[in-house]
Amino acid sequence: MPVERKIDRLASRRATLAFGRFAAEQTGSMTIFALMFIMLMIMMGGIAVDLMRFEARRTALQNTLDRSTLAAASLTQNRDPSAVVNDYFRKAGMTTYLRSVTVTRGLNFRNVKADADAATNPMFLTMMGISTMDAFGASDAEQRINNVEIMLVLDVSGSMASNSKLVNLKNAANSFVTSVLTKDTDHKISIGIVPFNGQVNLGPTLRAQFTVADQNGLTGGTTVQAGVDCVDLPVSAYTSYAVPTDVALSMTSNVDTYSGSGTQTPSEANKWCPTVNGTIYYAGNPPGSGGNIVRLPQQDITTLQGYINGLVAVGATSINAGMKWGMTLLDPSMQGIYTGSITATTMPATMVGRPLAYDAKDAMKVIVLMTDGENFAEERVNAAYKTGMSPLWQATSDSRWSIFHASKVNNSTPTNLCNSRPFWVPYRNAWQSRAWNGADPLSTDCYNPSAAVTGTTNRSWPDVWSQLGMQYVAQTFYATPGIATASAQMNLFRTQTATTTMDTQMQTACSAAKAQGVIIYGIAFEAPTNGQTQIRNCATSASTYFDAAGIQITNAFAAIANNISQLRLTQ
Numbered sequence: 001m002p003v004e005r006k007i008d009r010l011a012s013r014r015a016t017l018a019f020g021r022f023a024a025e026q027t028g029s030m031t032i033f034a035l036m037f038i039m040l041m042i043m044m045g046g047i048a049v050d051l052m053r054f055e056a057r058r059t060a061l062q063n064t065l066d067r068s069t070l071a072a073a074s075l076t077q078n079r080d081p082s083a084v085v086n087d088y089f090r091k092a093g094m095t096t097y098l099r100s101v102t103v104t105r106g107l108n109f110r111n112v113k114a115d116a117d118a119a120t121n122p123m124f125l126t127m128m129g130i131s132t133m134d135a136f137g138a139s140d141a142e143q144r145i146n147n148v149e150i151m152l153v154l155d156v157s158g159s160m161a162s163n164s165k166l167v168n169l170k171n172a173a174n175s176f177v178t179s180v181l182t183k184d185t186d187h188k189i190s191i192g193i194v195p196f197n198g199q200v201n202l203g204p205t206l207r208a209q210f211t212v213a214d215q216n217g218l219t220g221g222t223t224v225q226a227g228v229d230c231v232d233l234p235v236s237a238y239t240s241y242a243v244p245t246d247v248a249l250s251m252t253s254n255v256d257t258y259s260g261s262g263t264q265t266p267s268e269a270n271k272w273c274p275t276v277n278g279t280i281y282y283a284g285n286p287p288g289s290g291g292n293i294v295r296l297p298q299q300d301i302t303t304l305q306g307y308i309n310g311l312v313a314v315g316a317t318s319i320n321a322g323m324k325w326g327m328t329l330l331d332p333s334m335q336g337i338y339t340g341s342i343t344a345t346t347m348p349a350t351m352v353g354r355p356l357a358y359d360a361k362d363a364m365k366v367i368v369l370m371t372d373g374e375n376f377a378e379e380r381v382n383a384a385y386k387t388g389m390s391p392l393w394q395a396t397s398d399s400r401w402s403i404f405h406a407s408k409v410n411n412s413t414p415t416n417l418c419n420s421r422p423f424w425v426p427y428r429n430a431w432q433s434r435a436w437n438g439a440d441p442l443s444t445d446c447y448n449p450s451a452a453v454t455g456t457t458n459r460s461w462p463d464v465w466s467q468l469g470m471q472y473v474a475q476t477f478y479a480t481p482g483i484a485t486a487s488a489q490m491n492l493f494r495t496q497t498a499t500t501t502m503d504t505q506m507q508t509a510c511s512a513a514k515a516q517g518v519i520i521y522g523i524a525f526e527a528p529t530n531g532q533t534q535i536r537n538c539a540t541s542a543s544t545y546f547d548a549a550g551i552q553i554t555n556a557f558a559a560i561a562n563n564i565s566q567l568r569l570t571q
Helices: 003-073 081-091 158-182 203-207 235-239 301-309 319-328 332-343 414-419 461-467 470-479 486-493 499-515 529-538 552-562
Strands: 098-106 109-120 133-144 147-155 189-196 212-214 249-251 295-298 363-371 378-381 389-395 401-404 423-425 430-432 456-460 494-497 519-525 545-548
Touching (some): 003 081, 003 133, 081 109, 147 295, 158 301, 189 319, 235 319, 295 301, 319 529, 456 461, 470 486, 519 529, 519 552, 529 545
Parallel strands (some): 147 189, 363 519, 519 545
Antiparallel strands (some): 378 494, 389 456, 401 423
16 A cells, blocks of 8 residues: 555544544533523523512512501591501511501691512522612501681670780680681682571571561661670570571570569570670671671682771670581581672682582582680570560650559459559559659549550560560569569570580580581680580580680691692502
8 A cells, every 4th residue: 555545544633533533622611601591591580580579579668568557547547547558568477567657647648658668589699699689668648638618616705805916816716817818729628617606696697598587577666786796596406407498597696684573674695595795796897896706708808807807796695506507507518508699700710519418529528617715594584575575665765664463454344454454563563553654643543454554665575675674573573572582583584504504415416517528626715624525526526625825826826727738549
């Protein structure tokens, strides 16, 4: 064989061996590369798993936070907001993750903030030095009410004149109006005023919207003093939400039942529907002219402050009546009256549709009830002595009085009838055959029931009460001549309502309001123990009750004002 061919075969064999060795070496390198690539893929997959586990936990944590805070912030939620949040986390098995719950609440809002964190132990990220992954979550839910209808039910009884209480009340109420309405740029908040003493004076315009059976009209005699626009509420009124406009009511008599039997001329301050120093202030008067009459809701600061500044301390205390009328003016049944006032431009057009329904969304009704006292036993004149002619006569010449008593007429025989002396004349301390007309009749004059008497006038009961105190009449014209004891006659003249009954009526009205979702803020302003108790029991909760003295009443009103604002539901 030629040498050259041997050399070629040898070279070829060597090349084959060399390539084999190279291939073997490259195969090992590829295996290492493949293993490294596989490990990288496993690590990436593991990181993805760690991240998915983290995100799943974070999402579950955030969802639980959002659901719990939204539920807790709802104004219809009656449970403690913190307890609601904790309950959601407990049911989700995440109790250990919840870190804090913060609740802020006010008159028309509730805000609930909560935060939580959950540690996730990664399985693969530890290779990168990451030993923990904390899932943090936070949620902030808030519900607020836009439309707010406020009724200030304010005590203006005579005791408010002492210790600068009325001055302090005016300052506090004026600041309240400014604080609440200045923020209300969209005119969503309205404020009405119900002053009360022994009664609630509706004013002539509002009183005319109700059915009044008798208006103490006269069949003869002098004109009864104007401005007595109170009505006597029947017991049934306290069991309903509002005073109905189609049920006949009776006006309060212009009478002084309180002054003693020795006081002839009635005191305006002691009447149950007192005017202010004999001057009447009507709703149409400009701000500042004042008067203790009901003011339908307004949205103008100057107008409301004028009404507040015009309040005068006078009269007794009937918190039950004040509360009842405050509730009535928030009741949807008043929409017709409000609409009429809007048409007459005495209420702003922005209040169309008010009072809103109790269950209206995004709306809240508020009563601020303030008193410095406690219920004082009401006295209401009985029907027989409110209208019509009385048995009392008044002389034209000297204005002296006499009274006819039928029990002193003996008509068994003409002689006995002639000798009857049925007219008692206190001025003469004697019984006479005719009414006093400035002169004594002759002792021989017969009593003649059909004879006209000149110089004297038979007065109506409203006439009598406008000139004489009730206790004076009971003593002078009934007890002194021996017709009846003064107390027995007073019981015929008027009916008293015990303070315990008035307390019950008040609480009935408060319960009815709270049952419809009305928020009641109660302020006992230097009030006695029972007054404090009644106001505390009427308030929606302990947090809406204030026991104030002196200028502390400003703080009480400020605290309420801070909780009223025109805001929205956020989450």
